[in-house]
Amino acid sequence: MILIFQIxxxxxxxxxxxxxxxxxxxxxxFNTNILRDAITVSLANCGTSIFAGFVVFxxxxxxxxxxxxxxxxxxxxxxxxxxxxxxxxxxxxxxxPFWSCLFFIMMLVLGLDSTVxxx
Numbered sequence: 001m002i003l004i005f006q007i008x009x010x011x012x013x014x015x016x017x018x019x020x021x022x023x024x025x026x027x028x029x030f031n032t033n034i035l036r037d038a039i040t041v042s043l044a045n046c047g048t049s050i051f052a053g054f055v056v057f058x059x060x061x062x063x064x065x066x067x068x069x070x071x072x073x074x075x076x077x078x079x080x081x082x083x084x085x086x087x088x089x090x091x092x093x094x095x096x097p098f099w100s101c102l103f104f105i106m107m108l109v110l111g112l113d114s115t116v117x118x119x
Contacts, residue, residue: 013045056086063089 014021021041028034063085064074074085090099 013049014041059086059089063092066092 025034025037028037060071060074064071066089067074087100087103090096090103093099
């Protein structure tokens with residue numbers, strides 16, 4: 001059952017059904033090792049997702065400890081996690097303006113990248 005969720009997560013994050021990977025793969029040379037590329041992209045995707053999970057949950061724990069509340073009171077589902085909890089936690093660390101600007105630049109680049117890939 002867990003394997004099914006992992007496969008679904010890979011398909012969702014790689015946007016396999018949107019055709020972005022197919023469009024980007026069309027720029028490969030004829031003799032490119034496609035199996036190696038597919039495994040590399042899938043492993044990089046899984047590694048990035050695991051790393052992002054550690055970052056998000058560590059920020060949630062830090063925010064719960066700094067505000068003196070329980071973790072389930074701090075957590076918000078959906079966009080609230082990315083645009084409310086994470087930026088608020090960033091304002092409480094050293095160099096907050098730098099990290100906040102870096103976070104929102106990252107969100108902008110991710111949105112533009114996804115849009116360009118799907119187009």
